[in-house]
Amino acid sequence: MNILAFFAHPDDETILIGGTLALLAQQGAQVHYLCATRGEGGENGEPPLCALDELGEVRAKELACAVEALGGSKLTIMGYVDPHVGEDEALFSFTDDLAKLADEVRKAILTFQIDAVITHGVNGEYGHPAHLTCNQAARQAIELLGEDAPLLYTVFPDFPGNPMPRLSNQDENADLVVDINATFADKLAAARCHQTQNALFVRWMSKELGRQIDLPEVILKLESLRRVSPEIPPGQLENDPLAIMFSIAGALRSTMEEE
Numbered sequence: 484m485n486i487l488a489f490f491a492h493p494d495d496e497t498i499l500i501g502g503t504l505a506l507l508a509q510q511g512a513q514v515h516y517l518c519a520t521r522g523e524g525g526e527n528g529e530p531p532l533c534a535l536d537e538l539g540e541v542r543a544k545e546l547a548c549a550v551e552a553l554g555g556s557k558l559t560i561m562g563y564v565d566p567h568v569g570e571d572e573a574l575f576s577f578t579d580d581l582a583k584l585a586d587e588v589r590k591a592i593l594t595f596q597i598d599a600v601i602t603h604g605v606n607g608e609y610g611h612p613a614h615l616t617c618n619q620a621a622r623q624a625i626e627l628l629g630e631d632a633p634l635l636y637t638v639f640p641d642f643p644g645n646p647m648p649r650l651s652n653q654d655e656n657a658d659l660v661v662d663i664n665a666t667f668a669d670k671l672a673a674a675r676c677h678q679t680q681n682a683l684f685v686r687w688m689s690k691e692l693g694r695q696i697d698l699p700e701v702i703l704k705l706e707s708l709r710r711v712s713p714e715i716p717p718g719q720l721e722n723d724p725l726a727i728m729f730s731i732a733g734a735l736r737s738t739m740e741e742e
């Protein structure tokens with residue numbers, strides 16, 4: 484099975500769904516990573532690990548390291564420029580040409596003969612405009628392909644017992660909840676690859692939890708997916724190809740509203 488993991492920035496793939504992607508690779512899937520930007524607009528570490536004008540190059544290398552740790556088959560960076568964070572921590576998308584981006588995603592789907600696309604959720608997780616752009620472009624690409632379209636899944640839909648509801652897409656309910664204990668070490672290794680972002684991961688999660696934590700505690704052990712297109716018919720979850728793979732691995736924690 485060929486999977487396209489399409490995300491906005493380096494580290495999105497790891498933090499949001501890394502354990503699941505590693506599990507799919509272990510089950511024999513070819514996971515192709517498509518990242519819109521090199522993350523030039525992000526942080527450069529505490530203390531700084533590089534000059535800001537070197538950040539895109541450094542983060543691209545960090546992403547390659549993470550993809551290898553997750554067992555990925557191929558990495559493509561699209562070359563869009565990640566805008567810097569604005570005043571009052573304002574966030575921005577990397578493009579306003581959604582049609583162009585959607586067509587590029589469509590071409591990637593055809594090039595790699597993709598069976599399933601995994602991308603950002605409908606709320607952009609915590610509302611990041613770049614994440615929303617990826618979600619919208621993936622949906623448009625699926626529409627452009629019509630009957631030849633692969634399955635489309637989005638990451639971190641909400642589910643009962645969600646350990647980090649603020650990060651989840653509240654307008655989507657999970658079809659699949661995956662226990663990633665078997666690939667936790669791979670996800671942690673991938674997170675460590677993103678060295679420039681490690682301080683940010685820890686700072687953000689420490690603030691959320693109200694106590695100081697270290698990097699291993701940042702790594703969530705439950706991940707979730709929603710199948711957006713086509714939706715899973717009632718009572719047919721057992722026929723979903725990803726559900727089958729997770730079940731074989733003993734990692735499927737719960738399903739469509741606990742069928």
